[in-house]
Amino acid sequence: MTDSKPPPAFRRAPPPGNKPPPLNATGPGVRVAASGATTTRLNKRMAELGLCSRREADDWIDKGWVKVNGEIAPMGLQVKHSDRIEIDKKAQGHQATQVTILLNKPMGYVSGQAEDGHQPAVTLVTAQNRWPDDNARFFFHPSQLRGLAPAGRLDIDSIGLLVLTQDGRVARQLIGEDSVMDKEYLVRVSLGETVTNVQAAFPAEQLARLRYGLSLDGQLLKPAQVEWQNPEQLRFVLTEGKKRQIRRMCEQVGLKVVGLKRVRIGRVVLGHLPVGQWRYLAPHERF
CATH class of the missing domain: 3.10.290.10 (RNA-binding S4 domain)
Structure with missing residues (x-):
């Protein structure tokens, strides 16, 4: 029988994408x-x-x-x-059981592993810290912390939207080698203690350099969107994420960053999520 x-x-x-690598492609793997x-x-x-x-x-x-x-x-x-x-x-x-979490990271927390006595942001992902207005139909369970890792970084002295995920597809979309996901930041800047209207005093040619023309680590940066929001605040939209990129860009043109907040990644916005609280990425949301 x-x-x-x-x-x-x-x-x-x-099926493969519309633009597969050429047959003579080389590289790892x-x-x-x-x-x-x-x-x-x-x-x-x-x-x-x-x-x-x-x-x-x-x-x-x-x-x-x-x-x-x-x-x-x-x-x-x-x-x-x-x-x-x-x-x-x-x-x-x-994969269906994997979660992606959106956190409004406060200052003083590191994005990844604990370092120099500072706690990693993932320690804020507790049942008590879940945003009460989160309407995603998920129940928090400690197993959701297993393999939960940041898809991108925020400096210890920066705040705002941080994505933590168990899903490798999300991580690849946000920080993969071929990722072009745009990220939006609000950046408060100063130009010396005596300057009260930074926008008026800041040369237009230097603003143009912030948009395109600066290099970091020996590499020319990709074009960025940079606009004034008010006399002391700039709005940056980047498609790359070098270490402390915005702070280092501003230093090159004579600006000092005194506050930095990430408010959007792709189509997902920070919105009204309070500092230190988190919510689930809903099934209908897409970066």
Whole structure:
């Protein structure tokens, strides 16, 4: 009598994007097979397809949840763009339980690991600190803290929107190598103790340099949107996030940053979320 138990259910990966890497592409995880076709490490390919992060991919491969061309994939497998990748529904179910949290980070907290005696922002994610007006239909559970990591940074002396997520797809979208997600900041600046109207005293050519023309760490910065909000406050919109970028940009043009608040990432805004409180990213929200 044969076993009638159905095989595990797998779902097929979405087709590649409209602009796949050229066949002669090189870089980490990319090789050229003997046939001349470019191959990529499976975990990297899965991340490129938006299925998960590389770390998640390794975990799924280790659990036997990934098939390539109908065969369970071993760790470290190199694949071609034409190879068929299928994911077990168990992995899909695992992703469905992952949460993304929006926190209004106060000053004095670091974004990532504790350092120099300062607490990481994730310590604020408690049932007591959840924003009472959060209407997302999630219940807080300590298991949601497992693997919860910041997708981007805010300096210890900056406040505002910080994203913490368990979902590698969200992290890749916000801080992946090819991410162009725009981030908006309100920046209070000074130009010496005697200057009360910074906007009036600040040269127009220096404002133009903030928008484009400055370099950090030997690299030309991408164009930025920079506008005056009031005589002491600038609005920055960046598509990159070098360490202490806005503060270092302002230093190069003679401005001192005295307050910095991130108010938007992509289409998600800080809104009325109080300082030190958090809410869930709702299922209908998209960055």
